[in-house]
Each structure stands twice: as C-alpha cells, then as structure tokens.
Amino acid sequence: xxxxxxxxxxxxxxxxxxxxxxxxxxxxxxxxxxxxxxxxxxxxxxxxxxxxxxxxxxxxxxxxxxxxxxxxxxxxxxxxxxxxxxxxxxxxxxxxxxxxxxxxxxxxxxxxxxxxxxxxxxxxxxxxxxxxxxxxxxxxxxxxxxxxxxxxxxxxxxxxxxxxxxxxxxxxxxxxxxxxxxxxxxxxxxxxxxxxxxxxxxxxxxxxxxxxxxxxxxxxx
Numbered sequence: 001x002x003x004x005x006x007x008x009x010x011x012x013x014x015x016x017x018x019x020x021x022x023x024x025x026x027x028x029x030x031x032x033x034x035x036x037x038x039x040x041x042x043x044x045x046x047x048x049x050x051x052x053x054x055x056x057x058x059x060x061x062x063x064x065x066x067x068x069x070x071x072x073x074x075x076x077x078x079x080x081x082x083x084x085x086x087x088x089x090x091x092x093x094x095x096x097x098x099x100x101x102x103x104x105x106x107x108x109x110x111x112x113x114x115x116x117x118x119x120x121x122x123x124x125x126x127x128x129x130x131x132x133x134x135x136x137x138x139x140x141x142x143x144x145x146x147x148x149x150x151x152x153x154x155x156x157x158x159x160x161x162x163x164x165x166x167x168x169x170x171x172x173x174x175x176x177x178x179x180x181x182x183x184x185x186x187x188x189x190x191x192x193x194x195x196x197x198x199x200x201x202x203x204x205x206x207x208x209x210x211x212x213x214x215x216x217x218x219x220x221x
Contacts, residue, residue: 004037005213010178010188012047013105013127013138016080016091020200021187022124023087028206036214040117042124043178044106044171045186051101053139058099083200089128095135105138107167108148108158110174115153122151 009025011018029038048061062073081091105127113120126147130136136143141162148158161167178188189197189206191213197205211218 003214004039005210006039006041006192008041008043008190008193010043010045010183010190011186012045013102013124014099014131015045015047015186016084016132017200018187019089019091019128019132020080020083020087021189022128023084023089024201024203025189025206027087027203028210031203031207032210032214032216035216036210038210040121041113042109042120044109044175045178045183045188046102046106046175047186048099048101049103049175051099053101055098055100055137055139058096061099084132087203090133092133092135096132097135098137100131100137100139102138103168103171104141104144104162106171106175107161108144110167110171111158111161112148112151112153119151119153123148123153126150 007025009022011022029036029040059070059073062068062076063070068076077091077093081093084091109120109123109127112123127138127144130143130147131138138144138147141159144162145155145158149155185198187198187200191197191209195209195213197209210216
C-alpha cells in the first residue's frame with residue numbers, strides 16, 4: 001500500500017506560474033493514479049502585500065518590478081499563455097489588465113480549507129479562472145463571494161468574513177511561517193513538510209517526485 005503524501009501548495013491567485021504549476025501538479029497526481037493518497041493544502045503568499053485597493057496596471061507593474069520593457073512583458077505573457085494552453089488552462093492576457101491585492105482572497109481560501117480540502121481546491125481554481133481567464137478583480141467582495149458560491153460555499157458567510165477581519169491573523173501567521181522557512185517565490189510546492197519544488201515545473205517532474213515519495217513505481221515502458 002502506498003504512503004500518503006502531504007502537499008502544501010504555497011501560492012498567490014495573481015501569480016501566473018502558480019496556475020501553471022497547479023495544473024501540472026494535478027495532472028501528475030492523476031498520472032500516478034488511485035494508489036496515491038494525496039493531502040493537498042493551499043497556503044497563502046502575497047506577491048504584492050502593499051498593493052493599493054484599486055490595484056495597478058499590470059504592464060506598468062511588471063515593467064517597474066522586473067526592470068523590463070513592454071515588449072518583454074508581452075513576450076513573457078505569450079510564453080505563459082502557451083504553457084497554460086498545453087496544460088488545459090486558459091490565460092486571456094487581454095483581459096488581465098490590472099494586478100490586485102489578494103489578502104481577502106487568501107482569507108476566503110483559509111475559511112474554505114476549514115470546510116473541506118475539496119472546496120478549498122475548487123475555490124482556488126475558481127479564483128485563478130476569475131483573474132486569468134475572465135480578467136476579474138479578485139480583491140472585489142462581489143467577485144470573491146460569487147466565486148465562493150460557484151463551488152458550493154455559503155455566500156452569506158463569505159460576505160460576512162469579507163466584511164470583518166476574520167481569518168486575518170491566521171493568514172498573516174501562515175504567511176510569516178513560510179517566509180521564515182525561506183519561501184520567497186511562488187509557486188513553492190512542499191512535499192511531506194520536507195521536500196521543496198519551486199516554479200511552474202513540467203508534469204513529469206512532479207510525477208517523479210510523487211512516485212519517489214509514495215513508493216509507486218513508474219509503469220513499464
């Protein structure tokens with residue numbers, strides 16, 4: 001019988017490589033099959049914790065943050081779009097015009113995780129789609145509540161959380177914990193609290209890691 005594998009997926013909902021990495025990881029899990037026992041938890045990381053409520057134009061933000069020109073931003077965006085397409089995730093870069101503060105999104109994800117791992121996972125997907133595919137404002141209470149309701153969570157409860165400071169301390173504590181562990185970039189995928197894989201890696205790399213940790217052999221060629 002295979003060993004269970006605990007996975008902490010440290011990420012942000014406005015990080016394109018996090019969407020790529022999650023898609024690759026989930027496909028790797030599916031490849032390994034039903035023998036694998038996976039506990040997948042989503043942990044908070046804010047790329048831009050000081051981002052103002054109104055957000056910022058995404059091109060202006062990226063050119064300033066990384067010291068690159070608009071042409072390089074567009075080229076990088078096309079590379080990300082192609083990676084997503086290959087994995088079945090749709091990036092609509094024309095709609096993704098602003099980058100937003102994500103603290104409230106992480107508060108909702110924390111709450112969703114208390115309901116069930118599956119609902120947290122579904123909410124994560126809903127938020128990634130809302131931002132990268134639909135170009136929606138994931139700092140907006142309206143968008144966050146709608147996303148929660150889409151995955152079967154209580155919309156009234158979600159609104160109550162967003163109207164308060166509930167889960168703020170818990171999210172900040174988790175963010176601080178991972179910073180103290182040396183996490184400075186996302187996605188950071190931590191297996192069994194010990195083994196770290198960073199970045200939007202290929203499916204094959206995640207599959208290899210899962211097989212090694214769970215003791216499941218690769219299928220015969």
